[in-house]
Amino acid sequence: MKYAKFAAVVFVLYFLGYLLSGTITPALVDVREETSGTVVIVKYKGASYSINLDEVRDNELPETVTIENPTIIPTSGGEGQVRLRKGDVVTLLNRKDDSLIVEKPDSNGKGKISPKDTDLFQQLVKRIYEREAGGAIAAATPPATVAAPAPAPAPAPAPAPAPAPVAKIDPVVSNPEPMPVVEPTPAPAPVEDTKLGDDEIIALMKDSIAGGAVKEFTSDQVKGWKTNGEETIDGTEYQTGLAAYEAATIFGVRPVQAKALIKDGKIERWVYAKSGMEIQ
Structure with missing residues (x-):
């Protein structure tokens, strides 16, 4: 009986992982389910997040929100109404209970609206997702700047004609004592700099x-690359870089960071950025 319960739990977890690991659609934000009060379940890039607006601090709220569902707010004086259309950007002043207090200065409108009529939850989820990914969201590498060719130098003036040679008579001197030959001290060989630049680190990781190099993920799963400065691990100094990729879990697709440890211009090993454990 005990083993049957264990097998049932494993099956349920596998089934949940299968349901939540849908196809990743970039920039997809969809409010799937509303539970109670200001708590909603939001799906973003294949990952599901539960957002409780009561737990969001004031300094985490955006300055503006975009209207998703048309609604109406009163004018500042209360004598009329201002219609908010889909796509209108309004200033988020505060929140009260389950409502947002917004203002549309160009129309003299100010009042309360439902957060579900705005893109507030989408903005909050995107911020959480990018924080979990460490900010290493894929970005196109700007092309190298091509230096403009230097202008051709002006031709140098022709040299003045050399004066006619004048005969010179060397004075007669006695044979001097030979000077001792001093062997020059050879200059030390320059130390080769094996540290890589940012572009070289990213190319090396790719x-x-x-x-x-690892079996955990492939290049197709990587969403972003970036350099991460230098780090000393167990007394050894490494240059480091980060690769952000998406991995399917029983809770849905989650962003994960892999760190490359680079020594003498070569990647010594890959580790998980948070735990430091080596990636196979």
Whole structure:
């Protein structure tokens, strides 16, 4: 009986993972379910998040929100109404109970609206997702700046004609004592700088993953690359870089960060950025 219960739990977890690991659609934000009060379930890029507006601090709220569902607010003086259309951007002043207090200065409108009529939850979920991904969201690498060719230098003036040679008679001197020969001290060999630049680190990480350095993820799963400065681990100094990829879990698709430890211009190993455990 005990083993049957364990097998049932495993099956339920597998089934939940199968349901939540849908196809990743970039920039997809969808309010799937409303529970109680100001709590909603929001799906973003394949991951589901539960947002409780009562737990969001004031300094975490955006300055503006965009109207998603048309609604109406009163004028500042209360003598009329201002219609808010889909796509209108309004200033978020405060919140009260389950409502947002917004203002549309160009129409002299100010009043309470439902947060479900705005993109507030989408903004909050996007911020959470990017924080979990460490800000390493994929970005196109700007093309290298091509220096403008230097202007051709002006031709140098022709040299003045050399004066006619004048005969010179060397004075007769006695043979001097030979000077001792001093052997010059050889200059020390320059130390080769093996540290890589930012572009070289990103190229090195891309080549490593494309070459199958780890089995945990592939290049197609990576959503962003970035350099991460230098770090000392167990007394050894490394240059580091980060690769953000998406992994399917029983709770849905979640962003994960992999860290490359680079020594002498080569990747020594890949580890999880949070735990430091080596990635196979």
